[in-house]
Amino acid sequence: MAKRVNPMAVKANATYDVFEAAQALKVTPATIRNWIKDGMEAMTSSKPHLILGSAIREYLHTRYAAARRPLGADQLYCPSCGKGQKPLERQVTQSAITAKTDILKGACSRCGGTATRMISHQQRQEFAATFHISAERNSEA
Ligand SMILES: [Zn+2]
Structure with missing residues (x-):
């Protein structure tokens, strides 16, 4: 399976x-x-x-990647580090990639590389409580 x-x-x-x-x-x-x-x-x-x-x-x-190393609730996956890392200052951007899925992107707090995490739309609120989320296109809200 x-x-x-x-x-x-x-x-x-x-x-x-x-x-x-x-x-x-x-x-x-x-x-x-x-x-x-x-x-x-x-x-x-x-x-x-x-x-x-x-x-x-x-x-x-x-x-x-997710199966190998489960991400903590406050982590994104950093391909450079090869594992979950906290995004710098908990700042992430969010953009929809499908009708059901978003991708969160942030700067890895360890190496500064781009770290990402796929979340379902149902998880939006949960992650909004953890991260400072802004929309992908810089709207300083
Ligand atoms: Zn990193």
Whole structure:
């Protein structure tokens, strides 16, 4: 079930429908649909739904990173540090990446690199209590 797939099996610049993605990654189409439900970015306005290879890679990287090292409630994932870190001064920006998912971005308090965390819209309030969240495009609110 928790079989690990190779994100590099898809080309970053290619688009895939559910079946093509499943074939490339050697998983079932149902698995791909679950990933979309789980927040993987897909062009769901088109039929069949198309998924960008880069979105598949990003989703899998985030998923595996999260599985390896669970993030603390006040942490984002820093790829440079390879683990969860607190964002500098708890400042993060928030932008919607799908109809159900947001990405939080902040500066890693340890290395200064960009740290990110995917959250569902249901988690917005929870994280708003932890971080100082601003919208992606600088509105000094
Ligand atoms: Zn870092």
